[in-house]
Each structure stands twice: as structure tokens, then as C-alpha cells.
Amino acid sequence: MRTSGRLLPVLFAIGLMTLGGTTATAPARAQDAAQIAGTAAVSGTVEAPKPFQAAQVHLLNVDKNVLFMVYTSGGRYRAVNLFPGRYEVTVRKPGFSAETKSLTLAADAREALNFSLREEGAQPVQQGVFGFTSRIADATLVSYDELYPAGPGRDLVAKTCVYCHGKNFLPGRPYHETQWTHFVDLMLNPSSPRGAMIPAGTLSSTDRETVIAYLAKHYGPTSVKRALKVDADFPLDETVLGRAMYVEYYLPLDKQLDAANKQRRTQEPHFDPAGNVWYTDRSIPNRIGRVDPRTGEFRDFMMPDPKGDPHGLTVDKAGHVFWAETVGFHLGRLDPRTGSMLRYPMDSTGQSKGARGHTPVIDSKENVWFTVIGGDMLGKWDRKTEKARVWKVPTSGAAPYGISLDRDENVWFAEFRRGKIAKFDPKTEKFTEYSALTQPTTIRRLGVDSAGIVWYGGFSTGKLGKLDPKTGRIVEYDIPMPFSEPYDVWPDRNDQIWISDGGQGGSLIRFDPKTETFTYYPTPQTTDQPKLAITRDGAVWYTPRSSSKAAAGVLYPDVGKMTTFGAYY
Ligand code: HEC
Known part of the structure; x- marks a missing residue:
């Protein structure tokens, strides 16, 4: 015992x-x-x-x-x-x-x-960002106005490119005008490999010229690489923070496997029925991992495809772990007792060439629903037939991302690149889409509270959004800090909304819908946290991703109420 x-x-x-x-x-x-x-x-x-x-x-x-x-x-x-x-x-x-x-x-x-x-002089802080918007090691940190100098094209670039790429992407690339022209046209072109990134009809040919001229002028071959300096002076409430504790379990570096990586990369946490925390591990070779939070013991399971790039993960009642691969379009399944791994094509018809899976979620019948970011689809793996099928979402270029089920088991998901929230009704097989109030924006993830209210983060607008499906009414709240980047938005059992925000270098934020107040819990490391999982006791688990040390991490907002390190839904 x-x-x-x-x-x-x-x-x-x-x-x-x-x-x-x-x-x-x-x-x-x-x-x-x-x-x-x-x-x-x-x-x-x-x-x-x-x-x-x-x-x-x-x-x-x-x-x-x-x-x-x-x-x-x-x-x-x-x-x-x-x-x-x-x-x-x-x-x-x-x-x-x-x-x-x-x-x-x-x-x-x-x-x-x-x-x-x-x-001592304070060290300047960068955003906790990853991917396109990676932290730039050798960049000079500057204010927003130095990063995006005033002049014709500045606002246009912000609403045509920056909302999608993040603030550090363009200024980190010293390209010649011909290269900028090439990339702008690639972003406009419906026949480029991933389709048009800039929605048709949103950039006139004069505006295109203005954008190219602005990029060439400010991010040319001789320009200094720069990134946004953020003001990490969070609003802090000591009475709240004095009760809190973070714990981070650092992933060990394997002498052989990680010799080249020097670093590991966790993406998404989930709990199994025994209180362990599972995560996808995008270190190459890719792994699915587990930590027992009571002992700090890790166990790795090597993925069948070492470069399948696992993104989301979920665990069924028997403790089987399912993960979605972005490369190769498979849904993986692990039985931790035997270590056996299965891989199901995410589209049994084999017709979805080049599609990319993203995040899975399990319904009450233990079917696995998943978003398909590349290919604009929603999918379902059927428990009885063990086959998967997909549905095309209505908006092209939507890039379905975070996913959640409501109490009636409607499937809700974020349409990342088109700033929409979508609902799929499994009974009628119909989609309904809602646009975030402030556009353009990206939306990474969403969560549904116990009353069926859908909460989302305007990742590039710094808004917390609230959608009431009964009326279709949307309200957006300004997250108090500038350059906020709400990533996951997830309710706990008391319908407090937890937000992971790497915008100022990293904070978990609790939003109380009754008082409409935000409480900050700055993270131990500079990081983003792509996904949250919350225990029945209110402990908030996350995976710090752009941090220098890869981990499974948890915030106990009130450590005095903690009775176990085990993580249970
Ligand atoms: C809706 C999101 C979105 C918008 C808007 C957007 N991009 Fe992109 N951009 C992408 C994605 C996704 C890729 C990767 C495409 C691929 O790999 O097939 C990309 C690729 C790029 C690349 C190449 C990156 C590399 O290293 O290969 C550049 C440069 C770029 N974009 C610049 C821009 C500029 C400049 C604008 C504005 C005029 C812009 N993008 C607008 C999403 C966007």
C-alpha cells in the first residue's frame, strides 16, 4: 500500500x-x-x-x-x-x-x-514560445516599436503575418527583397503545399507591395536579428501565491538516445487510472512517456515510428494510451502492461494523403475523436470496428487543433488558423462554426465547463473567449498583461478557468468567471505550456515545452489541501 x-x-x-x-x-x-x-x-x-x-x-x-x-x-x-x-x-x-x-x-x-x-540588473525576458516563433538565442531583445518600426505596412504586416507566425518570426529572418516576395507569394498561393495561408481576398495587390517593402526595409540581409523583450512584471497576489507550489519532474537525458538532442521535449500530459502522468515526447527518437508523481520514476516507450511526431495523447479506462501522430497520419495505441503498440491509419479508406493528426479525445463509448491539423478534418476511431474515418471541416485552411467534448458528447474544436470555434454533432454529422470576436486571430485550444460554456484563447489577440452555445453569444475578456498568448484554456471541477500563457515568459492564470478576475502563477521556467490536465483535486498539470529543461510539471494552487502526489481525473 x-x-x-x-x-x-x-x-x-x-x-x-x-x-x-x-x-x-x-x-x-x-x-x-x-x-x-x-x-x-x-x-x-x-x-x-x-x-x-x-x-x-x-x-x-x-x-x-x-x-x-x-x-x-x-x-x-x-x-x-x-x-x-x-x-x-x-x-x-x-x-x-x-x-x-x-x-x-x-x-x-x-x-x-x-x-x-x-x-542586480534584471535580465531581459523573451516570450515562452516554440516552433515558428521559437526563442531566438542570439537575438537582441527590443521593445515592440523597435521590433516593428512605425511606417506604412506595420499594421498590415501585423494582421497579415504576425498574428499567425508570432512576434519573433519575421524579425529573426534577414531576407533579401526577392526572398520576402517569394514567401509572401507562397503564403498567398492556394496551390502551395499547405494551401493559401493568407485567406483569399484579404490582401489587395497594393497591400501586397506595401507588405513586401516593409519586410525588405526592416528585415533585410544586414538587419540585426531581434526578438521581443517582454515585461515580466506580473500582477502578483502574495496571499494567493504563498499557498501555491509548483513541482517539475525533469526528464532524464539518455546518454545514447539524447546525445544529439541535448534536450527533450514534452507536449501533452494526461492521467491514467492509477494516478500516473503520461505525455507525448517529441524528442527524436519519439517516445511516449510516463512519470509516477509519487516517486519521480520515469518510463519511456519508444514509438514504432521514431519520427511520427506525436502531438496529443489520451488514456482509456483500461489504461491504454492513444496518441496522434502529425507525420504519417496514424493513431497509436499502447498497452502499458505488455508494452505492445498498435498503429491505426487515421483514415481507413487510405484517401487522406499527407494529412497530419493532432489531438485525440475519448468519448463515453471509448471511441477516439481526433483533430487533423493538416488536411482540415475531424476524425473518429471506432472502438468496435477499430477503424477510423474522417470528415472535412467547412472552412478551408482551418487547421483543427485543440478538442473537447461537451456533456451531450458534441465534439468541440478550435480552428487554429482561421480563428473559429467549431462544433460537430455526431448524431446529425453537421458542423456549426463560430468566429472569435476579435479577428484576425489564431486559436489553439478550448475547453467546455460543466454548464456547457465553451472557453477559448485568442492566442494572437490575448483574449479569453466565452461562447454560450445556447444563444451563440460570445464575450471576450482582455487578459491583463500585454503580448499575452493564451494557449490552453481548461476548466477545473469548480469551473475556474485555467489559462497557460507563454506571452510574458510563462504563467498559469486562473480566471474566476464570477468575479471576472485573473490570478497569475508565474512558472518556474521561461516556457509555453501547450496543454493542461487538471486533477479532481484541482492540481494543474502541464508540459513546459520551450523551456530549457523538459518536464512533466504541476501547480498545486493550495498545497495545504494536497493529499497525494498521484494524479486522478
Ligand atoms: C494563417 C497562418 C499564416 C499566415 C497568415 C502567414 N503564414 Fe507564413 N507560414 C505559415 C505556415 C503554416 C507555414 C509553413 C508552410 C509549410 O511548411 O508548408 C509558413 C511559412 C512561412 C515562411 C517559410 C518558413 C520557412 O522557414 O520555411 C515564411 C518566410 C513565411 N511563412 C512568411 C510569412 C509572411 C511574410 C506572411 C505575411 C505576408 C505570412 N507568412 C503569413 C502560416 C502563415
């Missing part, structure tokens, strides 16, 4: 406060109430020559390669539920530095560790 799920008696925990050196004047916090058996706690003060808010205390368990991160509140911190082992503890706050301290924690230990911060 596992011991991790049990609570210690409250009386014992109160006794610990004195043992741990926490004085009676320290604010009573929820996490003082409970502690998972066999774990340790560290608390202390953080002093600085000038005021600061919510510094991050990073406690890295070097034996297990697991990071625990808490925030200071009123200059104090307290980290509970720490795995025993050797630790390196660092305090991070832009504008300050402090030495890293080491300590070893035995099971049930309570230690005190205090820090003094020195003032």
Missing part, C-alpha cells in the same frame, strides 16, 4: 511549526494544516535591500531531479511535501540575486533556511 495518500493528524503539523523555526508571528497558512507522510519541509525568511513581491524559492532535489517551487509572502516562504534527498535551494527574483544553498532532507525533517538577496 502507498503511504503518500495519508494525512498526518493536524495536531502533529501544528507542532511542526515550532520545530521548523517558524515563529508565532508568521501568518498561518493553509499548508501548515497537512503534510504528506514521509516528506520533509523547509521554511525561512528572504531579506532584501529593497521591497519585493513573491520571490520564487526553487528547491531542486538533485537525487531525483525534481524541482519544488514556492513563492515568498511577506518575506517568508514555506515548502512542504518535499521528497527526502539532497537539495540545491535558490531564490529567484528579477533584479536580485542570492547564493545557492545546499541541504539534505531526511524523511519528516523540518529545516530552516534563510536568504539575503543582493540587488
Whole structure:
């Protein structure tokens, strides 16, 4: 039997406060109430020559390669539920530095560790972005106005190219005018390999000239490579953050397999019935992986196609893991007990040449629905026949992306490149599409709350969208920080909406629909987080993707209520 799920008696925990050196004047916090058996706690003060808010205390368990991160509140911190082992503890706050301290924690230990911060110039921060919009290592970080200088074409470029490619893409490419002309025409051309990226009729020939002239002038062969400097001064609420804890389980680097990669890449987390967390791993060779959050133990399963590029993943009731491959258009299936892997074509007719799968989701009959980003389709793998079929979505160039089911098992998905939300009714096989209010935009993902309201993120507009399917009415909220990039938008059991946002370098954000307020939980690493999975206890799992260390990560918004490391829906 596992011991991790049990609570210690409250009386014992109160006794610990004195043992741990926490004085009676320290604010009573929820996490003082409970502690998972066999774990340790560290608390202390953080002093600085000038005021600061919510510094991050990073406690890295070097034996297990697991990071625990808490925030200071009123200059104090307290980290509970720490795995025993050797630790390196660092305090991070832009504008300050402090030495890293080491300590070893035995099971049930309570230690005190205090820090003094020195003032230091703040390091500029880039967006937590990936893919087209990758972070650019050798770029000079500049303001938006330096990145996109004023002049004819600036707004046109923003609404014709930047909304789709992200802010760092064009300024990172020093092309000659002939190359820019080639690429603009490629984006306009319906017969280019992926069709027209710029929707027909949205760019006149005069505007095309203006766009090319702007690109050639500002991003020419001699221009300095530059990327957006973001202001990472998040709105911070210490009373909320003082109760929170992040944990990141770092993926081990395999000496042989990862010699060339130097880094691994997780994409999408999901839980199995035993409380493990699964993820797709786009490191080459591609893997499907699992971490047991109670022990930090990882297990990898090599994919049949080492370059199939797994994107989304889901787990059925028996614990079988299904994943969608972007390259090769297969739905994979793993039985973790035997290690056997099957691959089903995503279109049994074999007619969808060059299509690219994206994200799967399981319905109550254990059929697997999936989006097809390249090929503009929605698909269904049938549990009884073990065959898959696809339906073309109404909008060409839509690029179906994130997917979710409502209570009536209508299939909702985001039409990424055309800024729409779509519904598919399996009974009538009809699609209904809704356009996001602010256009143009990309939409990565969406989630459906318990009342059937569909929530989405305007990735390039920085909006949180709310669609009521009963009326078709859409409301959009401004996410408070500039350059916000809401990626996944996912409700927890209490219909609090969680947003992953790499726009300012990385934050999880909680939106309370009743009070219409946003609460920020800045991430331990600069990153984006393409997908969230939330436990029945409200722990928010994510995969940091553009971060320097690949991980399966989790935020406990209220660590005092934590009873287990296991992850259950
Ligand atoms: C709706 C989304 C979208 C819009 C709008 C868009 N692009 Fe693209 N762009 C893409 C995609 C997707 C690709 C990759 C095409 C492929 O690989 O087949 C691409 C490819 C490119 C490439 C080549 C990248 C490479 O390294 O191979 C350049 C350069 C580019 N786009 C520039 C632009 C410019 C300039 C504009 C505006 C005039 C623009 N794009 C508008 C989505 C978009």
C-alpha cells in the first residue's frame, strides 16, 4: 500500500511549526494544516535591500531531479511535501540575486533556511514560445516599436503575418527583397503545399507591395536579428501565491538516445487510472512517456515510428494510451502492461494523403475523436470496428487543433488558423462554426465547463473567449498583461478557468468567471505550456515545452489541501 495518500493528524503539523523555526508571528497558512507522510519541509525568511513581491524559492532535489517551487509572502516562504534527498535551494527574483544553498532532507525533517538577496540588473525576458516563433538565442531583445518600426505596412504586416507566425518570426529572418516576395507569394498561393495561408481576398495587390517593402526595409540581409523583450512584471497576489507550489519532474537525458538532442521535449500530459502522468515526447527518437508523481520514476516507450511526431495523447479506462501522430497520419495505441503498440491509419479508406493528426479525445463509448491539423478534418476511431474515418471541416485552411467534448458528447474544436470555434454533432454529422470576436486571430485550444460554456484563447489577440452555445453569444475578456498568448484554456471541477500563457515568459492564470478576475502563477521556467490536465483535486498539470529543461510539471494552487502526489481525473 502507498503511504503518500495519508494525512498526518493536524495536531502533529501544528507542532511542526515550532520545530521548523517558524515563529508565532508568521501568518498561518493553509499548508501548515497537512503534510504528506514521509516528506520533509523547509521554511525561512528572504531579506532584501529593497521591497519585493513573491520571490520564487526553487528547491531542486538533485537525487531525483525534481524541482519544488514556492513563492515568498511577506518575506517568508514555506515548502512542504518535499521528497527526502539532497537539495540545491535558490531564490529567484528579477533584479536580485542570492547564493545557492545546499541541504539534505531526511524523511519528516523540518529545516530552516534563510536568504539575503543582493540587488542586480534584471535580465531581459523573451516570450515562452516554440516552433515558428521559437526563442531566438542570439537575438537582441527590443521593445515592440523597435521590433516593428512605425511606417506604412506595420499594421498590415501585423494582421497579415504576425498574428499567425508570432512576434519573433519575421524579425529573426534577414531576407533579401526577392526572398520576402517569394514567401509572401507562397503564403498567398492556394496551390502551395499547405494551401493559401493568407485567406483569399484579404490582401489587395497594393497591400501586397506595401507588405513586401516593409519586410525588405526592416528585415533585410544586414538587419540585426531581434526578438521581443517582454515585461515580466506580473500582477502578483502574495496571499494567493504563498499557498501555491509548483513541482517539475525533469526528464532524464539518455546518454545514447539524447546525445544529439541535448534536450527533450514534452507536449501533452494526461492521467491514467492509477494516478500516473503520461505525455507525448517529441524528442527524436519519439517516445511516449510516463512519470509516477509519487516517486519521480520515469518510463519511456519508444514509438514504432521514431519520427511520427506525436502531438496529443489520451488514456482509456483500461489504461491504454492513444496518441496522434502529425507525420504519417496514424493513431497509436499502447498497452502499458505488455508494452505492445498498435498503429491505426487515421483514415481507413487510405484517401487522406499527407494529412497530419493532432489531438485525440475519448468519448463515453471509448471511441477516439481526433483533430487533423493538416488536411482540415475531424476524425473518429471506432472502438468496435477499430477503424477510423474522417470528415472535412467547412472552412478551408482551418487547421483543427485543440478538442473537447461537451456533456451531450458534441465534439468541440478550435480552428487554429482561421480563428473559429467549431462544433460537430455526431448524431446529425453537421458542423456549426463560430468566429472569435476579435479577428484576425489564431486559436489553439478550448475547453467546455460543466454548464456547457465553451472557453477559448485568442492566442494572437490575448483574449479569453466565452461562447454560450445556447444563444451563440460570445464575450471576450482582455487578459491583463500585454503580448499575452493564451494557449490552453481548461476548466477545473469548480469551473475556474485555467489559462497557460507563454506571452510574458510563462504563467498559469486562473480566471474566476464570477468575479471576472485573473490570478497569475508565474512558472518556474521561461516556457509555453501547450496543454493542461487538471486533477479532481484541482492540481494543474502541464508540459513546459520551450523551456530549457523538459518536464512533466504541476501547480498545486493550495498545497495545504494536497493529499497525494498521484494524479486522478
Ligand atoms: C494563417 C497562418 C499564416 C499566415 C497568415 C502567414 N503564414 Fe507564413 N507560414 C505559415 C505556415 C503554416 C507555414 C509553413 C508552410 C509549410 O511548411 O508548408 C509558413 C511559412 C512561412 C515562411 C517559410 C518558413 C520557412 O522557414 O520555411 C515564411 C518566410 C513565411 N511563412 C512568411 C510569412 C509572411 C511574410 C506572411 C505575411 C505576408 C505570412 N507568412 C503569413 C502560416 C502563415
